[in-house]
Amino acid sequence: MVTDASPLLTHDGLEFCQYMAAGSIAGSIEHMAMFPVDTLKTRMQAMTGLDPGHHGGVRRALGSILKLEGPSGLYRGIAAMGLGAGPAHAVYFSVYEICKEKFSGGNRNNPAAHAASGVCATIASDGVMTPMDVVKQRLQLKSSPYKGVWDCVKKVLKEEGAGALYASYRTTVVMNAPFTAVHFATYEAVKRGLTELSPVNSEEDERVVVHATAGAVSGVAAAAVTTPLDVVKTQLQCQGVCGCDKLCSSSIGDVIESVIKKEGYRGLMRGCLPRMLFHAPAAAICWSSYEASKSFFLRF
Template sequence: MAETASELRKQILLKHGEQKASTSYDEERSIPVKEQLGENLHDGLSFGQFMLAGSVAGMVEHMAMFPVDTLKTRMQMLASAGGSYHSGVGKSFLSIVRKEGPFGLYRGIGAMGLGAGPAHAVYFSVYEVCKEKLGGNKPGHHPLAHAASGVIATTASDAVLTPMDVVKQRLQLRSSPYRGVMDCITRIFREEGIRAFYVSYRTTVVMNAPFTAVHFATYEAMKKVLSGISPESASEENLLVHIMAGGTAGALASAITTPFDVVKTRLQCQGVCGADKFTSSSIGNVVQTIVSKEGPTALLRGLKPRMLFHAPAAAICWSTYEASKNFLHHWSAHSSS
């Protein structure tokens, strides 16, 4: 009878999305659900399960939004690579489709497929661990803990993603000289050395540190605001909350960090298809070169497609991530029972 009552209480708590449900239940039943890889984490999930949820979220996000990412790359390389595409998002889209066909928008997607899963697995799992350690899961609003956790997470994940991001962006260029992912990897390694895969890593971290700090802090803050507006409908498990909070966070963070993204793209694609080469990978040197040749507005090139990418991408990513966490949470609870 006691076991039946405990099971019923657990199901009620899970239904209302309370994070302590699995913990209290496991303490009562002495089943270490959260110890699959050694360390207990909140939400009743292990480190490995956070990695799995993050991997799924990253793959879905980047695959769904890849055509917009191609537009952003083309627009940012417009002057440097001697491109002839129109500056408008719509005209650039039609120009690519007309000249290269619909598949021109997906060139390089294989490289992103190889990099996005592992990188986002690291991204979200490190974020969850750091947020727990820094007190971000305690009651109340903790923007500094969320921001710091995001910065640490992106520094780790960028080390995984940057090499494939270099390959992806070179394949996205108009008239790219590479036949495919493996050809691009082989030629970069042979002709430029392994350093070429990480030439933009410093810039990427400098860009993604404020991007992620703003992103995570805004996301967590928006969830609190939405929960305060309508507590009965804006729960942790509400899909609309994750979509709205994620979309707002993605749009704001991408707008703020666009100049760094332009620098990153130029570094990763330098020397390809006639693009400018830089004497060093210093951010200041690249910015000075771009401004002197194209004017300061060149640092905002690709702003619209970047925001068009990150707003829905963040909404997709967060909602997928939270849905995956919820599924794994229920799966763990069901397996333990």
């Protein structure tokens, strides 16, 4: 039996490996369920000019994919997401829980601690996820030249070098730091508010609807705030592939300037709607799965 003195035990009564398992389960379920919406977002953000999947919005982008590629076109790259999402979310949630315990100072309702813990979690998990995210997005593009995950990895390494797999890491961290700060702080605040409106006997009795609602609200808020940086990330990861512009610089400021020059400020909000449509249910699914997994481990 693990005692309270064990360094593996956190405030919720779970061990580090259990947080990793719960996070891995939650992340895999979330991304697999919402992958078609993520494909729409990537198509809309990657291309500039007169790409038919961009200027008609979500409906036209969806219609274009279904007409030209069939339903399978919405799932290109899902294997890369499957390989990356589990390990990345295992790191994500375990780091979050450990940091939340250390930063909270005994105050479970400390929004600053939740936000700071989220930032630490994303810095760690993005190091795991970024290479597979690059592969995933390149496979999602229209007329992608890659046959699959490993073909993409081999060609990128051969033609562009290992650095290409991490070209967007800085942008991803800069985007995800405020994303997770807003996401976790909003999630904890909304969850607390909903629990107070409808009191339960104990924290273990928290209903799935509370986690799902809090997750959806936090997902929408964080997605809306960080869409411009997500556009930059997609441009960096897909540059030079399938007609996407080859960028002269990986500087966030230079990419933003390039997008504004071509399309104006509205170009920075490309894919905002599918991004919010992705993150609302995705966050609801992820948090519900994560909390359910934690409850399972607590019981057994």
